[in-house]
Amino acid sequence: MKVSDTGPTRFHLRVVGYIPGTVQQVLVLNASYEPLNVCSLRRAYVLVFKGKAEVVEELDRPLRSATDTYQWPHVIRLVHYVRVPRMVQRKISRRALFARDGWRCVYCGTTAGRLTLDHVIPRSKGGDSTWENVVTSCAPCNLRKGNRLPHEVHMELPARPRPPAPVLFIRLATPKIPQRWEQYLGPYATSTAAA
Numbered sequence: 001m002k003v004s005d006t007g008p009t010r011f012h013l014r015v016v017g018y019i020p021g022t023v024q025q026v027l028v029l030n031a032s033y034e035p036l037n038v039c040s041l042r043r044a045y046v047l048v049f050k051g052k053a054e055v056v057e058e059l060d061r062p063l064r065s066a067t068d069t070y071q072w073p074h075v076i077r078l079v080h081y082v083r084v085p086r087m088v089q090r091k092i093s094r095r096a097l098f099a100r101d102g103w104r105c106v107y108c109g110t111t112a113g114r115l116t117l118d119h120v121i122p123r124s125k126g127g128d129s130t131w132e133n134v135v136t137s138c139a140p141c142n143l144r145k146g147n148r149l150p151h152e153v154h155m156e157l158p159a160r161p162r163p164p165a166p167v168l169f170i171r172l173a174t175p176k177i178p179q180r181w182e183q184y185l186g187p188y189a190t191s192t193a194a195a
């Protein structure tokens with residue numbers, strides 16, 4: 001956008017000023033309606049314009065370009081189903097890991113105290129830093145487990161660790177989920193919904 005002090009530009013800037021951050025974000029659904037990620041308004045617009053996505057929720061405000069008026073996409077759905085390859089699975093962060101595990105220690109269930117990242121199979125024994133091998137552990141449990149396998153110290157995993165669903169990253173990346181996204185995210189809620 002060219003910035004000058006002409007009338008139309010001032011108008012444009014004024015309009016931009018009205019837009020709360022969340023409206024500039026667009027929820028992207030797979031063809032199956034499963035939430036995939038969040039993209040920018042511009043990206044959503046391009047996907048729709050190219051026929052790769054359709055608008056399933058729009059905002060009640062026109063999106064204007066220099067010459068035309070368009071729907072303001074709020075939720076879009078890809079026309080073709082995309083498989084999320086395991087290779088591009090999101091990187092592990094403590095925040096995402098703790099959120100996946102509900103901000104509690106998987107071994108003792110406590111939510112108090114300091115949470116740590118634990119490799120179920122310790123790295124010293126060849127354990128990988130993958131979603132399937134890391135869990136949230138309170139500091140005392142982590143200390144107790146040390147460099148051993150859970151069963152060696154009579155600790156038990158309640159469930160097999162798995163990569164989180166995309167919805168977890170959407171919630172983590174969007175501090176305030178727009179109300180009209182909830183019906184799409186809700187069915188995929190995890191223990192992280194309140195996080």
Ligand SMILES: [Zn+2]
Nearest residue numbers: 105108138141
């Ligand atoms: Zn614990």
